[in-house]
Amino acid sequence: MxxxxxxxxxxxxxxxxxxxxxxxxxxxxxxxxxxxxxxxxxxxxxxxxxxxxxxxxxxxxxxxxxxxxxxxxxxxxxxxxxxxxxxxxxxxxxxxxxxxxxxxxxxxxxxxxxxxxxxPARGEVPTPTGTVRVAVHAGGDPRRAAAVRNELVDQLTSGVIDLRDHRPRGGWVALVGAGPGAEQLLTRRASTLLAAADVVVTDRLVPQAMLARLPGSTRVIDVGKRPQHHPVPQEEINQIIVEEALRGHGVVRLKGGDPYVLGRGGEERAACEAADVPVEVVPGITSAVSVPAAAGIPVTHRGLARGFTVVTGHEELPGLPTGTDHTLVVLMGVAGLRETAARLVAAGRPADCPVGIVENGWTPQQRTTLGTLADIADRAERVGVASPAVVVVGDVVTLAHGWGAEVSVVAPAAPSVAVA
Incomplete structure (x- = not known):
């Protein structure tokens, strides 16, 4: 034969x-x-x-x-x-x-x-309601069959294909991190769960293109919070995801970054467990590390910083390490930037400590503003810095793209750098 x-x-x-x-x-x-x-x-x-x-x-x-x-x-x-x-x-x-x-x-x-x-070349795609198996024959060519199998598995885990099993099996919740903003940085597990969900409870930092490609029957509930504006309190968000799951729906709570890094994912998980709702946590690439990286800033670097701290820029500041060799990453820190800078200096950080602000990380609108604790608030006001943005404080900022430049670099299709 x-x-x-x-x-x-x-x-x-x-x-x-x-x-x-x-x-x-x-x-x-x-x-x-x-x-x-x-x-x-x-x-x-x-x-x-x-x-x-x-x-x-x-x-x-x-x-x-x-x-x-x-x-x-x-x-x-x-x-x-x-x-x-x-x-x-x-x-x-x-x-x-x-x-x-x-x-x-x-x-x-x-x-x-x-x-x-x-x-055949075989692959498996786990979903909340069972495993989808893929088998490929390619005329006796095992390499070609494996290549096609890999493409099919990638497609099935992309979130584009509806993987839901519509037989009643009871509700579930997945707390899913959407990453820092680039759709390509979503994990495979996250894509698989999105394709299987009946309901997606989302916040404002989730890439809209990701939501646009959900199956048409998927219901999207926007509970997005904005600075000084929380239209849906956290307790109500907890109640929404629990009630939807108790109705027998598969629920994805989709959050920007990672659900466990200043994302209150722990509270949402606890609410599900208290109601005996099956809950899974899917990590996302946290903006605290990835957004600075997009601007060329590593949160640690040999000879410059051996550790870092992530805070929201409020009462935690006075007790933090004051050396410039310890990187401080401030999330949701734009509105209180001037006060944050002043408090850090008052707590012992030198006024000339480098600071970088990265807006809209991993999107075509990304922009970086560079300065020091002494002048970063004025520079941010001058160029109109707005959230979402990540503030980085420490010597590692000197590794940023554009550090030391004397003019602004504007590139609409790529990250830009704003300096004094």
Missing amino acids: TAEAWSPVLLGLRLRGRRVVAVGGGAVTARRVTDLLAEGALVEVVAPELCPGLAALAEAGQIRWTARRYAGSADLEGAWLVHTATGHPTTDDLVAADAERIRTFCVTAGDGSRGSAQV
């Missing part, structure tokens, strides 16, 4: 409780046996020796081991499926021929075209 003759019919085999024979004791057999055991098959391995993985399975009683070379069709008696991977083409051909004679499907790992069955 040649590779060109293959026109496979994709079937799912129910192997639980059924005999499968694997000929050969190497790593290829070990990988396949692991999959077969996961499906509940009763596996016998025929081989004079076993690789460590198979030996461990035999010792644990999970497989039966016939410790000799393949002896003929009697070894295959009663098998629903045969897999051969001996590394010897002559032996593999003999196993395939014997399986053909007794009308048992056979996979030949060394050359898939020589058997009567092939194993």
Whole structure:
């Protein structure tokens, strides 16, 4: 049988409780046996020796081991499926021929075209209501099949495809970090959950393009907070996500950055647990670290800073380290910037300590304003700095793109730098 003759019919085999024979004791057999055991098959391995993985399975009683070379069709008696991977083409051909004679499907790992069955390139996409499995055949070309499989899995985890299982299974909540603003920085798990959600409870820092590509039937509830304006109190947000889940809906609470970095995700998780609602936390790339990085500012750097602190710019400031070699990242700090700078100087930070403000990180509107504690408030007012923005204080700011420049660099399609 040649590779060109293959026109496979994709079937799912129910192997639980059924005999499968694997000929050969190497790593290829070990990988396949692991999959077969996961499906509940009763596996016998025929081989004079076993690789460590198979030996461990035999010792644990999970497989039966016939410790000799393949002896003929009697070894295959009663098998629903045969897999051969001996590394010897002559032996593999003999196993395939014997399986053909007794009308048992056979996979030949060394050359898939020589058997009567092939194993597709497979992938799995976990969803809150079960696992979606992908299987790809590509005319006997395993590399091409694997490449197509990878593309399909990427698409399924992108959030574009509706992965919801509409059978009633009870509600759930996922507290999902949307990252700093660039849609490409959303995690695969986050994309999968978005595609599976019935309801998305979102804030204002979530990329709008991400919401626009949700399935049309997904309901979006905007509870976004703005500086000095909280139209939906946190207690009410907690109540919304719990009530939606108790109605049997899959709920994604989508938050900018990471839900556990000054995002009150812990409170939302506690509210779900108190109501016995299944809840999952999906980390996001926190803006506290990634937004400074987008402007060329690492929060730690050998010789400049060995640690950093993230605060919101309020009562925490007086007790923080005062050395410029300890980086301070201030979130939601634009409105109180002048007071924050003054309090840091009063607490012991030098007035000439470098400061950077990065607005709209990871978007085409990103802009960086650079200065010191002594003048950053005036510079910010001069160029009209507005939230969302991340303020970075410390020596690492001197590594920012544009530090030391004497003019403003304006590039609408890329991050810009505003200096004195």
